[in-house]
Amino acid sequence: MKLVVRVKLLPTPVQALALEATLHVCNEAATWLSTQAFERRVFSRAGLQAMAYCEVRARGLSAQPALHVLRKVADAYSTLTANLMAGNLGKPGSQRHARATGKPVVFREVAAQPFDDRCLSWQMGERTVSIWTVTGRMKHIAFTGSPEQLAVLEAYRKGESDLLYRDGQWYLIATCEVAEAELDAHPASFVGVDLGIVNIATTSTGTRHSGRRLNRRREADRTLRAKLQTKGTKSAKRRAKKHAGKEARRARDINHKISKRIVAEAQRTGRGIALEDLGGIRERARLRKPQRVTLHSWSFHQLGAFIAYKAKRAGVPLVHVDPAYTSQECSQCHHTDRRNRPSQARFACQVCGFVEHADLNSSHNIAARGWWTWVRGAESQAPALTLIA
Ligand SMILES: [Zn+2]
Structure with missing residues (x-):
């Protein structure tokens, strides 16, 4: 069973600046790539990678973050397509529909960014993370969470986490693959x-x-x-x-x-x-x-x-x-x-x-x-x- 655990980061002012700069660079690159995708009508991940991987990297991203940006853009367009198909954005020809399809997807300056294990490592004992940023690897960023969250995180964290900035606070949303007991098929009552x-x-x-x-x-x-x-x-x-x-x-x-x-x-x-x-x-x-x-x-x-x-x-x-x-x-x-x-x-x-x-x-x-x-x-x-x- 998949769960997500959200922990709060407690960065020093220097670390916070690095995190902020990182989200800015990632999202600027994403918005740039999104415009390219829109103009050239290329929306698949593979297509985007062939088209613009080098240019995305040239915008200050190392290999893994660049791939995540490519995927983020591809995902944004597939979500948009799914919403259009489901009729969530009005009928074709309507104003809403036109607004949604008439311009490229834009990413907020501080939109969430995924990090995998190569770019983000967890030191559970010290309760710190080390994370790739555009100003180099930031080590010893403290984090905090409830005992419940920390226990799940320690036992089951697996794969990517999203770096998120909201209301002046930094968070990591970690994916956890939690073991399940077999369902009791014969409950007594x-x-x-x-x-x-x-x-x-x-x-x-x-x-x-x-x-x-x-x-x-x-x-x-x-x-x-x-x-x-x-x-x-x-x-x-x-x-x-x-x-x-x-x-x-x-x-x-x-x-x-x-x-x-x-x-x-x-x-x-x-x-x-x-x-x-x-x-x-x-x-x-x-x-x-x-x-x-x-x-x-x-x-x-x-x-x-x-x-x-x-x-x-x-x-x-x-x-x-x-x-x-x-x-x-x-x-x-x-x-x-x-x-x-x-x-x-x-x-x-x-x-x-x-x-x-x-x-x-x-x-x-x-x-x-x-x-x-x-x-x-x-x-x-x-x-x-x-x-x-
Ligand atoms: Zn009665």
């Missing part, structure tokens, strides 16, 4: 996972991942952000941005922890995992406004993606189920009624009298639906490429 606000995740095995502390924290974050927004000064904006980054990192760490525990439990007990199909999560929320904001901004999609890739790695079957009415359905007698749920936390069946915590009841329903989905053979599609950022 399914762990149903109910996602929510008060409890981020409740499993049908009774584990509750509370969001209370986190929600309080987010409430405070939101107040601060609103304050900074009304202030509107440059430094306030900078602070707001920094703060948003911190909040995202905290959410990601929590999602990693929760997903790890859920998958570990399923694997240990020989079960599969049933997740709600996340498309419905917004519509389902009929709540007071502040909670609604919390739900919308919580990264359930990220949690779902983390569970998906960890399950795949562990060979744990994963199914997605339709979450409609899981909160109103009785997990014992299946009577479904809005009145079955007198409060946010409480489930009390109007027919059979079954009483349980509402999230736990939902998770049982999700587990049951997961089992049926599995039996019917509708396997879920885990995303092919997950970003551990």
Whole structure:
């Protein structure tokens, strides 16, 4: 299974200048080559190589980066062609179509650039990289990442990485080929996972991942952000941005922890995992406004993606189920009624009298639906490429 891991680089000012100059030279060469390609109607990689390899090299690139530039240009045109064919850029004759086809593809000055092992080496122990730049090889560029990212990187990194500059920060996006366990084809049953606000995740095995502390924290974050927004000064904006980054990192760490525990439990007990199909999560929320904001901004999609890739790695079957009415359905007698749920936390069946915590009841329903989905053979599609950022 392929994964991409994004780590942040911590270059010194001198190293940062070298990186910047490198992206500039690569992208200038790419834009130049793209113009040549456009004028001469040569778009294949081999064609471009025969036509302009020497000239690309003469623009200050060594052999490998020059080949990457050739490929980047060829890829850009094949993506464009694919988009045109799919009708994503309007019909032939339309203004949009004409704009897309009437001029060569242009690369931003700091567009991402791929580096292979010959141009980029990783010193995992020292947590540094050494990278080819137009001003020579830059050694000892420090990088940082979460423990999870670093572990995956160390064990599975393979092939190319993209150098990326975004919002004043440098990143490397590394491709990792992660070993997968064989899929458990005979799960004993399914762990149903109910996602929510008060409890981020409740499993049908009774584990509750509370969001209370986190929600309080987010409430405070939101107040601060609103304050900074009304202030509107440059430094306030900078602070707001920094703060948003911190909040995202905290959410990601929590999602990693929760997903790890859920998958570990399923694997240990020989079960599969049933997740709600996340498309419905917004519509389902009929709540007071502040909670609604919390739900919308919580990264359930990220949690779902983390569970998906960890399950795949562990060979744990994963199914997605339709979450409609899981909160109103009785997990014992299946009577479904809005009145079955007198409060946010409480489930009390109007027919059979079954009483349980509402999230736990939902998770049982999700587990049951997961089992049926599995039996019917509708396997879920885990995303092919997950970003551990
Ligand atoms: Zn009932």
